[in-house]
Amino acid sequence: MTGPQPSIAKTFVELADTLVDDFDLVDFLYLLTTRCQQTLAVDAVGLLLADNHGGLNVMAASSEQARVLELFQLQNAEGPCLDCYRTGHPISCPDLATQSGRWPRFTHEALDAGFAAVHALPMRLRENVIGGLNLFTTTPGTLDPELLAVGQALADVATIGLLHERAMRQRELLTEQLQTALNGRLAIEQAKGILAERASTTVGEAFELLRRYARSHNRKLLDLARAVVNHDDPTVADLAPRPDRNPTP
Amino acid sequence: MLASNLDALEPVCITDSRAGEVEELQATVGQGPGIDALMSGTPTLVDDLASPVSARRWPVFAPEAPRLGVRAMYSLPLALGALRVGVLDLYRDAPGELSQEQLMDALAYADTALLLVLDARSGIASPPDPRAGGNGGPTLWHAEVHQAAGMVSVQLGIPVLDALVRLRGHAYRHDERLADVARSVVERRLRFDPGDGEPATNHDQKKGQS
Numbered sequence: 001m002t003g004p005q006p007s008i009a010k011t012f013v014e015l016a017d018t019l020v021d022d023f024d025l026v027d028f029l030y031l032l033t034t035r036c037q038q039t040l041a042v043d044a045v046g047l048l049l050a051d052n053h054g055g056l057n058v059m060a061a062s063s064e065q066a067r068v069l070e071l072f073q074l075q076n077a078e079g080p081c082l083d084c085y086r087t088g089h090p091i092s093c094p095d096l097a098t099q100s101g102r103w104p105r106f107t108h109e110a111l112d113a114g115f116a117a118v119h120a121l122p123m124r125l126r127e128n129v130i131g132g133l134n135l136f137t138t139t140p141g142t143l144d145p146e147l148l149a150v151g152q153a154l155a156d157v158a159t160i161g162l163l164h165e166r167a168m169r170q171r172e173l174l175t176e177q178l179q180t181a182l183n184g185r186l187a188i189e190q191a192k193g194i195l196a197e198r199a200s201t202t203v204g205e206a207f208e209l210l211r212r213y214a215r216s217h218n219r220k221l222l223d224l225a226r227a228v229v230n231h232d233d234p235t236v237a238d239l240a241p242r243p244d245r246n247p248t249p
Numbered sequence: 250m251l252a253s254n255l256d257a258l259e260p261v262c263i264t265d266s267r268a269g270e271v272e273e274l275q276a277t278v279g280q281g282p283g284i285d286a287l288m289s290g291t292p293t294l295v296d297d298l299a300s301p302v303s304a305r306r307w308p309v310f311a312p313e314a315p316r317l318g319v320r321a322m323y324s325l326p327l328a329l330g331a332l333r334v335g336v337l338d339l340y341r342d343a344p345g346e347l348s349q350e351q352l353m354d355a356l357a358y359a360d361t362a363l364l365l366v367l368d369a370r371s372g373i374a375s376p377p378d379p380r381a382g383g384n385g386g387p388t389l390w391h392a393e394v395h396q397a398a399g400m401v402s403v404q405l406g407i408p409v410l411d412a413l414v415r416l417r418g419h420a421y422r423h424d425e426r427l428a429d430v431a432r433s434v435v436e437r438r439l440r441f442d443p444g445d446g447e448p449a450t451n452h453d454q455k456k457g458q459s
Contacts, residue, residue: 058392073391073392077387183330189330189393189396190331192399193401226331
């Protein structure tokens with residue numbers, strides 16, 4: 001019987017390949033969250049990283065939907081992922097409807113968005129916790145322990161991916177690295193907005209435009225995003241031509 | 250130090266004359282840890298400006314700074330995504346490392362400095378705790394705020410940082426949350442057009458589809 005096993009193997013092969021190949025952190029983490037969602041058969045996955053203030057910020061998510069993103073972003077102040085980050089332990093809530101007292105605001109928003117259960121897995125680096133992987137399902141229930149173990153392994157792979165980036169620097173502290181990663185994410189969001197407006201598409205479609213262009217022109221997603229935002233690269237005009245009626249100073 | 254581009258570096262807030270002289274030096278020679286931090290978007294922490302490593306890296310700036318009384322320098326970029334807002338330069342008159350704790354504090358100061366700079370540009374009077382309220386703190390890191398800034402920058406033909414400033418100013422003046430204004434822009438219910446006094450709304454819907 002073809003259970004999830006073949007796709008779990010495929011997922012790890014794919015991620016490992018990406019890690020050793022021409023590495024693009026943002027693309028990698030996006031890939032990881034979408035594969036995680038598919039492989040574990042959950043409904044939404046978010047990867048959150050610690051900022052400098054003891055809170056969490058979204059670094060990657062399997063869905064562009066505003067409501068889902070908002071749910072991840074809410075956990076800057078309250079929620080299972082924040083608890084997971086603070087304790088360093090996995091946190092599960094198999095039935096949000098019965099636990100509204102634990103995270104009042106988060107639970108309300110999650111139920112409103114159609115989610116019934118949530119699981120948070122810590123991203124650990126030795127004694128530090130740097131963030132969390134958040135899984136949402138629309139039906140209540142616990143996750144198979146084997147699948148949870150796969151989820152934890154994916155969280156660990158994400159951590160490895162982040163460390164991969166820091167190989168270059170002489171004295172790169174973890175806090176700086178996380179801040180840099182989060183800024184990378186924001187640069188992509190800025191580029192998505194620009195492209196969405198220029199090409200008259202949704203921001204989700206704009207992201208796909210960016211990814212496709214990055215792949216076909218062998219450029220890092222982040223470098224491309226920065227070029228779009230700072231108008232540094234004339235060839236990026238191929239991505240989405242600027243309409244003539246809005247000349248940029 | 251504030252900059253919209255490398256040609257327009259200007260020291261904004263100086264604590265003593267030594268710091269002022271070093272900032273001046275950096276801007277004049279066009280090299281230094283602060284400039285590196287600004288351009289790369291990552292912190293540049295220099296334990297000893299008199300070391301050979303520093304001399305190789307900043308051949309004009311590094312030997313000169315200790316003569317002005319500065320031996321160590323820690324530069325933290327004020328950045329939001331791809332936007333380079335400025336740099337926070339911290340100095341020491343003796344060589345040494347920033348402890349982990351000091352670095353954490355410095356990074357927190359940098360975030361606050363960033364908010365204050367944005368407030369000033371938006372025409373917002375900074376609240377006593379810039380991290381409180383709906384227009385600073387975590388919201389500034391929300392995906393939709395930056396998507397909206399990108400969109401508005403194209404709508405108005407202005408740099409993305411200016412668009413972000415406009416969004417914050419708009420939210421403040423209309424007593425709305427920045428997150429809600431951003432959501433309206435991204436869902437195309439709110440548009441900023443050049444030449445209009447006020448941005449245009451498509452219809453009165455409060456909640457869009459998602």
